[in-house]
Amino acid sequence: MKIAMASDHAGFALKEEIKTYLQNQGHEVLDFGAHSEDACDLPDTVYPASLAVGEGKADRGIFVDGVGYGSAMIANKIYGVYAAVCQDPFCANLARSHSDTNVLCIGGKIIGSAIAMEIVKTWMTTEYLGDTEEKYRRRVGKVQAIAEKHLQKLG
Template sequence: MRIAVAGDHAGWSLKEEVKELLAGHDVTDFGTGDTTACDLPDFVYPAALAVGDARFDRGVFVDGVGYGSALIANKVPGVYAAVCQDPFCATLARSHSDTNVLCLGAKVIGSGLALETVRAWLTTDFLADVPRYAVRVDKVREIAERHLRRDL
């Protein structure tokens, strides 16, 4: 699987742990490269574009709380990002919503729980054969098509 990772200074350490977990996948790190204070959009936006353009199958973005990454990522057409703080939520984010980006908050969960959350998210398939989930995801995609511009 091709996976884009990105984050800011608050998420750097956990992002490095996530990259170790992802060994065996084709992983590209969009930055940041250390704990020097930086602006999250500088790293998450290019990674989200790469997922939205289908150059990557999935993305894992790590910042302090996770919501900044999700806010940025969900502005990009083709990206469906969820903030998850435990494996249960990660499983539902994949199986019920077909998310392609997982956002984690390094200040919210410890690395052990975060790594289990990533593992659960990566190994869960979308339940496309369950009509209510398929219909729900189609509705979300229709909303995105109606409101997110691709020509910018």
């Protein structure tokens, strides 16, 4: 699977750790930065990574900033991107199984490495239940209808 990754300076170290894990699992990582702990602006990395997911150049995305919310706010502005902030494996499971998210956002300042890795493992291996349970397919469909109405498709 191709995974777009992005961070700011606050999420750089954790992004690098997650990237190594994903590569060791056989995934291809598209790293949009940051490439160091030097101060940078989150939109400069998350926006192009979000576009990669929205355009189908990446299957999923994992973004790491200070608390995760900045990345989610940016990512969810892009047509075809469904991002969730997850702070524990339970939320990661629900974000995939109930909501079919394709972008995971993590807060590098509030989540330690061990829990972050469990979140990533859970999110990456959890299947969407909408393929077998109509209620999830219906609910996600309503969210997609909102996107169709208000977001511009990528050309």
